[in-house]
Amino acid sequence: MTTSHGAPGAAYAQAAEAAGRAPSIHNTQPWHWSVHPDRLELRTDPSRALPGTDPDGRMLTVSCGAALHHAEVALRAAGHDVDVRMLPDPADPGLLAVLTSAAGAPVTPEAMRLMQALRLRHTDRRPTVGVAVTAEQVDELREIAGQYGVHLHRLNPDQVTDLVVAVSRAEDAAAAEPAWQAETARWTGPDRPAGAGLPPEVIPDRRPETDVGERDFGTRGTLEVGGGHDKASTYVVLFGDDDDRAAWLRAGQALSAVWLHATAQGLAVLPFSQVVEIDGTRAMMRRILSQLGHAYIVLRLGAADPEHGLPGRTPRLAFDETTSVDAGD
Ligand SMILES: Cc1cc2nc3c(=O)[nH]c(=O)nc-3n(C[C@H](O)[C@H](O)[C@H](O)COP(=O)(O)O)c2cc1C
Known part of the structure; x- marks a missing residue:
């Protein structure tokens, strides 16, 4: 600096x-x-x-x-x-x-x-353990998202079943697309750019046994997943009326605000975005939301296993790789 x-x-x-x-x-x-x-x-x-x-x-x-x-x-x-x-x-x-x-x-x-x-704050891909997120916690997060014009919907059990299908279809679509695989590998494999991408320490060492499948990064990491599940996890969708750049920017503000508050509440957070990245499953998410809006991202909220320490941290680019300083204009 x-x-x-x-x-x-x-x-x-x-x-x-x-x-x-x-x-x-x-x-x-x-x-x-x-x-x-x-x-x-x-x-x-x-x-x-x-x-x-x-x-x-x-x-x-x-x-x-x-x-x-x-x-x-x-x-x-x-x-x-x-x-x-x-x-x-x-x-x-x-x-x-x-x-x-x-x-x-x-x-x-x-x-x-x-x-x-x-x-x-960090992403935690380890399954959660048996402590349910309270309705009050979800209400607080909904209100925070609302400050950015973004809605937050907690999926009910039937909708979580629909999410299982949407995630699995998104994963199948990604697996069938070599360009997709190549791009993921670029950011998660050994040739990822220094200071960016996902190191092995934050990628599970095996497929976690969750109902909603986690993103397949095409590589096995070293993060021990432990014995948790996602049965007691809560899945929420951030969504809104518009599907354009202004809406995505606000969605990002809301994502950060919700994630920071969830962190302060002691909750573990894992985003699921593959269902929004692929056109077909994005339409499925809209149907899950009864056509009430456009899904921006799905979040899994839950309690981290108290036996676990923090997962490894993802690296960051150096300050001058992301920032230029103009001392006087
Ligand atoms: C828009 C967006 C989409 C993301 N989608 C996923 C996802 O589908 N699966 C996943 O495991 N992590 C996902 N992440 C988490 C990122 O991988 C994570 O933020 C990044 O690696 C930095 O790590 P950190 O959150 O621990 O600081 C997403 C994050 C953002 C902001």
Whole structure:
């Protein structure tokens, strides 16, 4: 980081650094931050897109939305009021958001709680153990998603059965597509880019015995799955009225907000996005939602096995690979 503490733009640089911890599809971290003295700009980084498996940039944009929310959390935890303009320039579609902030706001306990959760949050692919997520916890997460115009629906047992079918069809479709397999291998195999992708430590050492099948990364990892199941897990869908870039960006903000709150509640979270990535299963998800909206992502919520430590951490790109700092414009 080249900006010193207290200098104009220092808080923006710190926010960009904190945003680097955001979740992203295959840990591609497909964002680029430009730190200016008076603003922080978020762009997509097309070099880390997934043109084969995510041609519309749906998952890329959701991932960038999660990074955007992480940056907002960091600015609020540093005592800033934050203003976000999303997709501000139709002539510059790569510019996803511009953040401006003003110092001097009180740091609320909530802001500190979210900042702590940001440091702890991770994806947990190990099956959960027998503690049910409460209705109150789901209600709280629904309200949080709603702050971003995104709905959260808890799947009932029949809908979980439908999800089992949708996930299995999505996995079959992905397995039948060599380009899909090649792209997944690029981000999960030994030739993945340094500082990005999924290392073996976060990929299960065998197929977990869950009803809803986990994503097949085409490679066996070293993460011990243990004896859990997903019988007591809760599956929720984040969905909304629109299926365009603005909606995906908001979905990413909601994903981050829900995930950080779930982390603070002590819940383990695993996203399932293959059902949204494939056209046919995305339509199935819409039917599961009774045509009430477009699914953005499915999340499994549950209790991590207390016997387990944290799974290994996914790496992150170096600060200057995702961020440029403009000291004076
Ligand atoms: C939009 C999006 C889709 C994702 N889809 C999946 C998925 O289908 N299966 C999975 O195991 N992880 C999925 N993940 C989790 C990412 O792999 C994970 O965030 C990334 O590897 C970084 O690891 P971390 O979350 O532990 O920091 C998804 C994350 C995002 C943001």
